[in-house]
Amino acid sequence: MFFTLLAGNLTHGLLLGGVYGLATMGLSLIFGVINVVNVGHGQFIMVGAFVTLTMFTALGLSPVIALPAALIIGMALGFFFFYTVIRRLIKAPELTSLLATFAMGILLEEIAKLIFGADFRGYNWGLGKITLPITTIPMSKVYAFIGSTAIALFLYLWFSKTRLGTAIRSVMEDREGARVCGVNVDWIYALSFAIGIGLTVMSGVLLTMFIPVGINPYMGGVYTLKAFVIAVLGGLTSPYGAFFAGLIFGLIENGAYTLFALIPGVAPFSLTVSLAFWMLFFLLLIKPTGLLGK
Amino acid sequence: MKKTLPKYYPLIPVFAAYLIMFIIGFSMPGMWQMVALLAFYCALGQSWNIFMGMTGYVDFGYVTFIALGTYGMSLGITYFSQYEWLGIGIIGIGILFAMFLASLSALLEAFIALRLRGAYFAIACIGINEGLRHFIEGAKIWGGSEGLIYYGALVQALGRTTVNQLTSFWADFSVFIIAALAAFLNMYFMRSKIGYALTAVREDEDAAKVMGINANKYKTIAFLTSGWLGAGVGAMAWGLKLGHVYPDDVFVIHYTVECIVVVLLGGAGTLLGPVVGGLIYGLSKYWLAVIMPGFQLLIFAPIIIIIIVIAPEGVVGLLKSKLKGTKLEMFIE
Amino acid sequence: MALLKLENVTKRFGGLVAVDKISLEIKEGELIGIVGPNGSGKTTLFNVISGVYRPEEGKVIFDGKDITRLPAFKRAPLGLGRTFQIPRPFSSASVRENVAIGAMFGTLAEKVTVDDSLEIADRYIDMVGLEAYRDKAAGTLTPVEKKLMEIARALAMRPKLLLMDEAMAGMNPKDIDNMVTFIKKIKDEEKIAIVSMVEHIMRAVAGLAERVIVINQGAKLVDAKTEEALTDPRVIEVYLGHSKDESKWRSEVWKEVKNKDE
Numbered sequence: 001m002f003f004t005l006l007a008g009n010l011t012h013g014l015l016l017g018g019v020y021g022l023a024t025m026g027l028s029l030i031f032g033v034i035n036v037v038n039v040g041h042g043q044f045i046m047v048g049a050f051v052t053l054t055m056f057t058a059l060g061l062s063p064v065i066a067l068p069a070a071l072i073i074g075m076a077l078g079f080f081f082f083y084t085v086i087r088r089l090i091k092a093p094e095l096t097s098l099l100a101t102f103a104m105g106i107l108l109e110e111i112a113k114l115i116f117g118a119d120f121r122g123y124n125w126g127l128g129k130i131t132l133p134i135t136t137i138p139m140s141k142v143y144a145f146i147g148s149t150a151i152a153l154f155l156y157l158w159f160s161k162t163r164l165g166t167a168i169r170s171v172m173e174d175r176e177g178a179r180v181c182g183v184n185v186d187w188i189y190a191l192s193f194a195i196g197i198g199l200t201v202m203s204g205v206l207l208t209m210f211i212p213v214g215i216n217p218y219m220g221g222v223y224t225l226k227a228f229v230i231a232v233l234g235g236l237t238s239p240y241g242a243f244f245a246g247l248i249f250g251l252i253e254n255g256a257y258t259l260f261a262l263i264p265g266v267a268p269f270s271l272t273v274s275l276a277f278w279m280l281f282f283l284l285l286i287k288p289t290g291l292l293g294k
Numbered sequence: 295m296k297k298t299l300p301k302y303y304p305l306i307p308v309f310a311a312y313l314i315m316f317i318i319g320f321s322m323p324g325m326w327q328m329v330a331l332l333a334f335y336c337a338l339g340q341s342w343n344i345f346m347g348m349t350g351y352v353d354f355g356y357v358t359f360i361a362l363g364t365y366g367m368s369l370g371i372t373y374f375s376q377y378e379w380l381g382i383g384i385i386g387i388g389i390l391f392a393m394f395l396a397s398l399s400a401l402l403e404a405f406i407a408l409r410l411r412g413a414y415f416a417i418a419c420i421g422i423n424e425g426l427r428h429f430i431e432g433a434k435i436w437g438g439s440e441g442l443i444y445y446g447a448l449v450q451a452l453g454r455t456t457v458n459q460l461t462s463f464w465a466d467f468s469v470f471i472i473a474a475l476a477a478f479l480n481m482y483f484m485r486s487k488i489g490y491a492l493t494a495v496r497e498d499e500d501a502a503k504v505m506g507i508n509a510n511k512y513k514t515i516a517f518l519t520s521g522w523l524g525a526g527v528g529a530m531a532w533g534l535k536l537g538h539v540y541p542d543d544v545f546v547i548h549y550t551v552e553c554i555v556v557v558l559l560g561g562a563g564t565l566l567g568p569v570v571g572g573l574i575y576g577l578s579k580y581w582l583a584v585i586m587p588g589f590q591l592l593i594f595a596p597i598i599i600i601i602i603v604i605a606p607e608g609v610v611g612l613l614k615s616k617l618k619g620t621k622l623e624m625f626i627e
Numbered sequence: 628m629a630l631l632k633l634e635n636v637t638k639r640f641g642g643l644v645a646v647d648k649i650s651l652e653i654k655e656g657e658l659i660g661i662v663g664p665n666g667s668g669k670t671t672l673f674n675v676i677s678g679v680y681r682p683e684e685g686k687v688i689f690d691g692k693d694i695t696r697l698p699a700f701k702r703a704p705l706g707l708g709r710t711f712q713i714p715r716p717f718s719s720a721s722v723r724e725n726v727a728i729g730a731m732f733g734t735l736a737e738k739v740t741v742d743d744s745l746e747i748a749d750r751y752i753d754m755v756g757l758e759a760y761r762d763k764a765a766g767t768l769t770p771v772e773k774k775l776m777e778i779a780r781a782l783a784m785r786p787k788l789l790l791m792d793e794a795m796a797g798m799n800p801k802d803i804d805n806m807v808t809f810i811k812k813i814k815d816e817e818k819i820a821i822v823s824m825v826e827h828i829m830r831a832v833a834g835l836a837e838r839v840i841v842i843n844q845g846a847k848l849v850d851a852k853t854e855e856a857l858t859d860p861r862v863i864e865v866y867l868g869h870s871k872d873e874s875k876w877r878s879e880v881w882k883e884v885k886n887k888d889e
Binding site: 037039085088089092094095096097098099100102103104106107109110111113114221222224225228229232260265266267268269270271272273274276277278280281284 | 421431432
Binding site: 485486487490491493494497498500501502503504505506507508509 | 677679698699700701703704709711716717718727728731741784
């Protein structure tokens with residue numbers, strides 16, 4: 001009985017992991033190309049969540065439509081923030097871009113609070129469920145997983161096959177070398193940042209397909225932490241590594257939740273969130289040479 | 295000895311500012327609350343400055359220290375107020391707990407600093423904050439998500455009059471003391487081997503080690519000091535003064551943002567910076583709370599960005615470069 | 628007794644052997660040159676000695692103590708000083724503060740105060756001729772000035788042995804000669820052993836070193852008195868290949884070697 005429960009939860013975890021993985025790909029892309037860590041990462045996920053919520057409740061549009069909308073909004077935000085803030089900070093000490101992206105996240109939170117209020121909101125897509133031997137899965141979660149994997153796959157193809165994708169990869173490898181080969185590095189920076197943010201906002205949509213409740217301006221912080229753990233797991237500069245690490249993280253998270261739920265007198269959800277931190281700590285312990293090894 | 299006196303001149307404007315603030319708050323009716331708020335931000339800014347200004351490490355989860363300080367005081371009062379013979383000693387126990395908890399976090403961060411720098415360190419510190427908060431709620435320790443309410447216990451132990459005096463005056467006064475202490479320690483570190491070592495580590499850690507500097511030892515000293523000061527502020531301004539604590543109230547990243555604003559506005563790594571920043575931010579927040587409550591961060595977040603992009607040295611930094619070569623230079627640091 | 632002794636030190640990076648079973652000895656007060664073409668492992672050797680790397684095999688013994696596994700920051704107080712090929716100043720601090728840091732954490736660490744260190748710093752700043760830049764931020768100096776500051780900083784540590792990595796890179800011949808004279812002066816006045824490492828500026832080694840160790844592909848090739856070492860056919864081959872310019876090499880080097888006494 002327990003093992004059915006565990007297997008069921010693990011399946012959910014794998015599906016959610018796909019969403020986590022996609023979200024972290026954006027983070028890794030931005031870091032890999034521009035060498036900037038987007039500390040406001042979770043807040044962009046929140047933006048995606050609210051886009052979905054608004055489109056669903058106000059316009060009656062399914063979250064599937066919200067996906068391309070989120071991409072466009074995300075890329076627009078990405079270009080905006082890049083040209084107003086990030087571009088000036090590329091040559092500055094690391095600290096400044098840290099603080100800037102942090103402040104960007106706070107700004108997004110406050111604007112969201114202004115527009116939507118601080119309450120927890122949600123929506124019900126009501127698609128029905130699939131029944132498997134080990135568990136029942138809401139169709140929306142399946143869609144979320146299919147969506148994440150499809151986008152990740154598309155990205156893989158895009159990066160390896162297209163000229164633009166290759167240009168981005170070249171800048172990740174060797175900035176000056178790419179420049180000498182005629183790549184417009186400044187434009188690649190802007191584009192990569194925009195794509196990274198676009199991916200992140202899209203993952204917010206997919207996340208709400210998975211967890212359509214609890215949407216509020218301050219939901220992002222926890223996801224920044226999780227994304228960071230996943231990025232560390234999968235390699236800070238490798239977007240593909242991030243995706244697979246996301247899957248692993250989803251598995252661990254849900255497995256832990258199942259275990260925690262067995263312990264009396266605790267709140268398993270909060271403990272699971274706290275888990276991300278302990279995982280980070282553990283990772284640091286077992287990789288004493290620093291994290292850039294993987 | 296003759297040389298040490300001018301060395302400490304930059305403390306004069308700082309202490310003068312605190313003294314003026316105190317006098318205004320003490321003597322003019324209704325001003326104490328505002329002055330206490332200003333002192334709060336100056337103290338936090340000064341404490342955070344020791345962390346970031348000296349070591350160059352950015353601790354986005356700095357609020358953990360403040361929160362742990364609050365919990366330290368809360369735990370002390372909650373569990374020891376039953377021993378009425380302790381009297382005012384309960385507060386002392388609260389402070390000890392606060393410093394103990396802060397030490398744990400500081401040592402953890404020093405350990406993390408061995409492996410991580412820059413952005414990764416900053417985010418790992420957010421992790422500590424979130425991890426602790428959810429752990430308290432999840433494992434249901436220290437009152438879990440319902441927190442601790444001990445105002446009643448405090449009154450029972452010390453009597454209503456004493457408690458009133460504590461919460462309306464002494465708690466805030468302690469914040470002034472902490473602010474002054476933080477400024478002094480800041481200056482002391484800057485002038486001593488610790489400061490030189492940290493400058494070297496900040497600029498080039500590997501070269502510093504070859505020069506004989508035990509980087510970890512000095513980082514740990516800075517983290518511990520900054521953490522204790524932050525915890526002290528939490529213990530007094532929140533723990534003692536409010537009489538209750540909830541994890542959702544205290545483990546809030548926004549307070550780190552406020553520390554950053556204060557220090558950035560005034561000038562990171564300078565002595566006078568956090569005071570100037572604390573005054574500007576505190577006054578703005580107070581004023582904004584009156585006319586547009588709840589909007590402070592909305593306004594300050596873009597301000598942080600603008601400052602970072604346009605004037606990263608802050609007010610005092612700019613002042614320093616304007617005053618270079620003049621006699622006033624030795625007062626501004 | 629040897630001040631610095633390396634016993635079969637080997638450093639590997641994955642499959643690459645950067646330092647291959649090198650043994651050598653340096654006595655107190657000696658002036659040694661370490662010479663080797665690009666990629667021969669010289670800088671890695673220095674990094675092993677100063678503690679940036681740990682060797683996979685072998686021992687590093689300094690002043691009688693086995694320091695092979697000792698963390699880098701503990702080697703400085705023992706008397707091991709070092710300058711870098713590309714200077715590494717603490718850019719935001721002044722020249723004075725930079726040099727003072729050397730004094731604060733070197734062999735005098737327990738005995739000096741901050742003020743003492745600043746005084747010591749002044750002395751060495753004067754010695755290298757940077758008095759005019761005393762209060763300038765170290766990051767604003769020219770590369771040659773930064774090199775001089777690094778030397779002052781390393782000297783302020785009052786080391787027993789100073790490792791100098793390409794101290795003369797980027798200098799014109801006149802500056803190199805001045806530096807050679809200067810290094811000899813330091814050796815005599817400060818009574819320290821100096822190891823000067825160069826890649827190809829033979830002028831820097833010929834007039835300076837009593838003994839030269841030649842390294843190639845991580846291994847020690849030659850360890851002999853300067854004239855012998857630099858004119859050894861194996862050394863010439865390493866630098867020039869099988870070339871008919873042997874005689875030209877000999878005459879060039881002889882010129883430098885003879886000049887040192889003038």
